[in-house]
Amino acid sequence: xxxxxxxxxxxxxxxxxxxxxxxxxxxxxxxxxxxxxxxxxxxxxxxxxxxxxxxxxxxxxxxxxxxxxxxxxxxxxxxxxxxxxxxxxxxxxxxxxxxxxxxxxxxxxxxxxxxxxxxxxxxxxxxxxxxxxxxxxxxxxxxxxxxxxxxxxxxxxxxxxxxxxxxxxxxxxxxxxxxxxxxxxxxxxxxxxxxxxxxxxxxxx
Numbered sequence: 322x323x324x325x326x327x328x329x330x331x332x333x334x335x336x337x338x339x340x341x342x343x344x345x346x347x348x349x350x351x352x353x354x355x356x357x358x359x360x361x362x363x364x365x366x367x368x369x370x371x372x373x374x375x376x377x378x379x380x381x382x383x384x385x386x387x388x389x390x391x392x393x394x395x396x397x398x399x400x401x402x403x404x405x406x407x408x409x410x411x412x413x414x415x416x417x418x419x420x421x422x423x424x425x426x427x428x429x430x431x432x433x434x435x436x437x438x439x440x441x442x443x444x445x446x447x448x449x450x451x452x453x454x455x456x457x458x459x460x461x462x463x464x465x466x467x468x469x470x471x472x473x474x475x476x477x478x479x480x481x482x483x484x485x486x487x488x489x490x491x492x493x494x495x496x497x498x499x500x501x502x503x504x505x506x507x508x509x510x511x512x513x514x515x516x517x518x519x520x521x522x523x524x525x526x
Contacts, residue, residue, distance in 0.1 A: 325409050338376065359408045368401050439506075450526055474503075480505065
């Protein structure tokens with residue numbers, strides 16, 4: 322099974338705009354393969370435009386409010402790309418050709434080191450951003466990417482893939498304020514995908 326590569330590490334804001342635009346172009350061109358992206362392409366378009374405008378404002382003026390708006394716009398676009406990565410992973414079923422149609426790259430596989438154990442020690446972190454749950458976990462040296470799942474109930478769990486990340490941490494955004502959610506993480510490596518971690522119950526800020 323192929324895995325979506327987010328490719329967000331150390332991207333400057335101007336390069337982030339170009340990357341986001343490329344993803345938007347490909348997802349638009351292949352709407353039949355990816356009919357219901359999250360966020361929607363209209364929402365993603367608005368976030369890209371906001372970041373492009375914020376970059377221009379910083380270049381022209383560079384005031385404190387301009388820099389704040391740019392940081393906010395960068396965070397919004399990065400969160401959107403993470404969410405879209407999770408959607409593409411689910412919609413593609415791990416098919417490499419379909420993933421590439423979305424504009425995302427795929428994680429390159431190394432040699433197999435055996436079956437991965439599920440991530441351990443999930444713990445939530447305090448955040449002041451309304452509607453956000455931040456959490457982290459202990460990584461596995463054989464993991465190339467982690468899949469993040471969310472459920473709004475535990476009787477039974479109804480897991481939905483909401484993102485993919487190469488880090489051992491994740492921000493889940495746009496949730497109901499002061500609402501409880503369950504989260505789980507799986508590790509993906511050359512040998513395949515692990516089972517899900519023990520669920521983490523966390524309340525959105």
